Amino acid sequence: MTERIKRFQEFVSTKSIYFPSAEIYFDNHAGFYEYGPIGNKIRLNIIDFWRKEIVQKNDFLEISGSMILPKSVFEASGHLKKFDDPIATCSKCKQVFKLDKLLSEITSQEIHENLTIEDYEKKIKENNITCPLCKNNLEKITRFNLMAPINIGATEGAVAYLRGETCQSIFIDFLRIYKTSRRTLPIGVCQHGKVYRNEISPRNGLLRCREFEQLECELFFNPKDIDSVDLSNILNNKIRFKLLKDTEEKEYSVKELIDQNIVCGKLLIYYLDILQKFLLDLGFSLENMRFRETSDEEKAFYSKQTFDLEILSNNTWIELFSFNYRTDYDLTSHSKGSKKDLSIVEDGNKFTPHVLEVASIGLDRLFYLILENNFKIKEINQEQRNILSLKPKISPYFVAVLPLVKKDGLLEKSQEIYEFLKKENLFEVFFDEKGSIGKRYARLDEIGCNYCITIDHQTIEDETVTLRDRDTFEQKRVSIKELKEKLFCFYNF
């Protein structure tokens, strides 16, 4: 682990950004986390930002459905058969291992999670794999379903499941939403909510939890319109890919993507461009992201084309979400399962809409990656200082108001400015009068506060304050009169 990651984890723990659920108890409750007050503010800001940039700007619809759905839904969707991981159990210590992960680590090859049982058995034999804990044989090579059943009501038998992804209610609700929306395709339907996956070995903190949140976005469209979108304004925009045919990451302009037939429709390119912009605005750098084209072996069987959006974190590419052209698989499956016709009629034609899974983002993963990617260590006066360089709309506090000292009327003046800035709820304001001004700056830099306003004796004389920038440490004298407007500009930049 690098020094930076070590300091990052220490920061996360000491500030209670997030921490293990029920940690005061002895139970093994791996894979469950709580967000503390500062972490939760950042979490809420990310959700808000997604809602504004993805849902509202694209005029998508947002719904909120149940986390628990009846068995028949997941029978139709295929989750009860196919939403599983390959596992093996140690014949002696009985520890259970996720096989793709175990094999990948030991063989240093990339081994996917959807090989056949025979393939895994072959690989175990070939590579002489034993239990990494006690070196005994692995047995019970099988697939383990990640869906968690739950009994409903007082009588036996009514089995439902905790959803493993937020998209299924979008599919089963689609026809109703469509009918009451007074719209024609394409229609985007989004959902934010919790999901549960009974992971074998949750690990890496927020990167693989059992309970987590998704920010989901599914686009329904008429397949004949897959190229009916005007890209002329964005032809020169560049999107960063790792294609199967390329040996490394490469940026392609929208024009190149069209000309070289890399993406299977202009509609898909349109959203790839939007997603990249969204991620840049969230605070990722272009060199730390890529749309990785997946092989046929790797991608879901119903997908016509899949790009995994990956973020570089601590020298490893981490999947943040899949961009999936799901075709008519979902509506057709639920049509069969429910025996309800889920096709629609537009312009006299009856058809089953196709689905583009624009993004099904793991919120907790996104949260972790934003923080980790923007956590910096800066040396100042031979002291190592943590800086969390969050964007204004994501940071827990955009601006803090700090009286230099509490006496001479500075505390009162500061409170006045604090109330004035807070009034219309334009951005989040923090007040801090405890400790030396240097320590306060350091604390605020560490949690990502973008600006500090310091009220000193000069403030009383000429109605000006100092405005300090978190990233450059630059301090400027600003009149109180201009303060709110200036900050509002910075906030919306």
Add this chain to the structure above:
Amino acid sequence: MTERIKRFQEFVSTKSIYFPSAEIYFDNHAGFYEYGPIGNKIRLNIIDFWRKEIVQKNDFLEISGSMILPKSVFEASGHLKKFDDPIATCSKCKQVFKLDKLLSEITSQEIHENLTIEDYEKKIKENNITCPLCKNNLEKITRFNLMAPINIGATEGAVAYLRGETCQSIFIDFLRIYKTSRRTLPIGVCQHGKVYRNEISPRNGLLRCREFEQLECELFFNPKDIDSVDLSNILNNKIRFKLLKDTEEKEYSVKELIDQNIVCGKLLIYYLDILQKFLLDLGFSLENMRFRETSDEEKAFYSKQTFDLEILSNNTWIELFSFNYRTDYDLTSHSKGSKKDLSIVEDGNKFTPHVLEVASIGLDRLFYLILENNFKIKEINQEQRNILSLKPKISPYFVAVLPLVKKDGLLEKSQEIYEFLKKENLFEVFFDEKGSIGKRYARLDEIGCNYCITIDHQTIEDETVTLRDRDTFEQKRVSIKELKEKLFCFYNF
């Protein structure tokens, strides 16, 4: 059912405000609901309003914890023993009934849910109660636990539960939050999230679901400071109660509450006042709400004083949340359960903080009650029209932009105004060009849009539009220049 309620339910269904989960499937999945796009907008606005008015204005902390917690947490909290309902099963048709509900309905007496099994048996005998469906005997009089167990991981035995309320993680996380907050008591800790209760007979739509959301707020304080709050500014504020000693609802001033020793501490009065204001701001009228004092028989055993906040809906008082002085019960229980000392030291004194459950609001219930209370039928030109009189911060759209007709440049002008109003995300703006202007007004009134802006031929000539008020139908000519500021004023009023 009244005509108004009938029309309300029809409105909810045809507009997909909310609807049963997995309704295209045949499974009995009672007690689960989905919010459609308009319903979800209102739901999100209510959450936002709570966050701003309760969490932020009171400087409370907000966390976000797991929905699934280990068994030991609920053993300590008492949920596995006491979070249950009395039930009886029909000896013939095997239907299960919630006993307090069944007995209350049949005997027309108020029968609470925490009597002993013997008491229920006695009442069944006395009143000759049989199965309301098939008239056979009731048997298996017992208590049914509402907590839903779930197996974690691939090995048997690790049992956890879906939480039945959002407060437990607040209690078990408290010490960590306290230590990293750099604050002293009192400290409010809030949480919004889903909970699950395995209800015997979910009913009344959103009023009793199995899966629902809570808006939770717990205040930790030093019991010696229960009267250390200055109420001098609110002495004349009146709060509406239904006390045990009174035969009907009655308003008491804060001064009367103190003088007559009605509430067991000034700190409690302070928050009762805040809560009443919050509910009024959400759109309830004072005559439709009351803090009902609960009897010893009715209230939770750990509570020193409980007021149930109830809302009048369709001539029935519905509990929205409990205001509970929980004393040190929760921290003491988890201290024992976890064997960790959860007391703190302030001013040299070691003590276990007391907890005031300020409000643990069922969001879905709140949602339903706001809509139902504000759903009105207005007769216009001998036509019955639905109006949803939501407050600006709650309504799905605050303002709609409507071109009178699409030709003569009115569509373009309207789009320009729409983009201009949307720009800084000050409030939600809707655009609608489909159908006659009268029908558009009617549709927008029905979903609660506060204002309509109509762009007509005069707009092109003199840069003015008409601004129409949803509740009064009044239309005024306003210049485009003043429009945004005026609307922003109305929005924040």
